[in-house]
Amino acid sequence: MSDEASRPQGRQHGRYAYSPLPRRPPYDWPGAKRLAVYVALNVECFDFGGGLGAELAPGGPQPDVLNYAWRDWGNRVGVFRLAELFDALSLPASVLVNSRIYAECPGLMDVFRARGDEVVGHGRTNAERQGTLPEDAERALIAEATAILTREEGRAPAGWLGPWISQSRATPDLLAEAGYRYLLDWCHDDQPTWFSTRGGRILSVPYPQELNDIPSIVGRKDSGAQFAEMIVDTFEEMRAAASAAPLVMGIALHPYLVGQPHRLRPLRRALAHIAQHREEVWITRAGMIADHAIGLPDGMVPG
Template identity: 40%
Template structure:
């Protein structure tokens, strides 16, 4: 079983409504309540999360808004020191990736790709849109720019080829996702149990072809102090579980593209 940590590293404009813990103030300018909650991730939560990843020797798959390179270069520097995989996650999570003409989107994607490549020293191979958004042209435009895969289509436990030649869908999760889990009121202990249950079922499924366990995290959620111990428990479980390849989404895509039988396409793909 392949396991990767999808670490969302996002920039939010102060006066734009976005992911909120309390929607009642989301339209205010300034919205100190919600923006402060989100900003905790890049000021505090990310460093706590990095400490845990380091402790268990885990390389993150960093889903990076390109605006982070300008506003939080210290986070990019920390990821470069740790050889993270870098995926493009749009420009900012204050804006969904939708509503563009073909030429507008091409220019935007070129700019995002250039910014991330310049900041990290590595061209991104993977894409996840802000809020998992795309246009109908996004995969083809990404292929033109040298991308290999997207995470937006969360409809399988295995990678599979898109209809755009050379492009894959790699599994991501909106269920095993801290923002959704804790947003629904589940506890840290329940989060750990969900990770264990996901592993155990996918492990049972794996004899017919390898499976992918994607753990989706946001530093302003999982990085809260009272949740940290549970994140460490989940990492410890995954790092010591049998038959786990603790890797990155880049390596999963490359492994699939090499045609290794350990990660077969599902029947009918």
């Protein structure tokens, strides 16, 4: 027996095959552009006195008023400051929405509906993870959230991001079976990727964990200025690299973090820098990236 055959094999997910970026066929985004940039705005709600939630400071006994109120500020103030910023820079957005937002924050989504922004499914609430649920319960969660978003927005969402990037082993199958065209949970690539499911396939659109204000500001304790500098540096590096291959750059934002004035100001500078290059790059929404990739000839998108 060869050494290779006798070597223990690790557990694999079976969703996509290995595909090194330099060996893939090139293609263009609309307008013969090579870098697609989108902003993902997470609009989330949390349970008072329990459940999960990011922390400004180490939480005390429940009810943890400090951290709950800090997060709630995002839905009362910060989210509208970000919408104003997007308007000022003529930036589209993909709005990742917990379905309970409609009941808990009535009218909040009106501003994004008026802007024509894309609404992406984001579970019921960020006080829970879907990936820990039995399959029937996870299917019911997806169905409940989808029904509310469809009723409120007049159309079914095409994309999904699990609360806390939470997936079970069945999540891509359940999303495809529920009619979703793409998911955002995996940060394994800089291009869209086809995922195999038990009933066909679903597209994975790159969603950032580096250019994401929770890992950056909450996790690594980066300042608002450091996070903004990361955005500019990533944009410039990917703008140069995209001459060789089409790339996707996402920016993940949360109103209770970057809506704060001392973080909003450097964020404004970073997004303005990107907006100045709109003739060269495709500033778009995640769903439009998915639509373009789905329409490419077979073999262009890895899977």
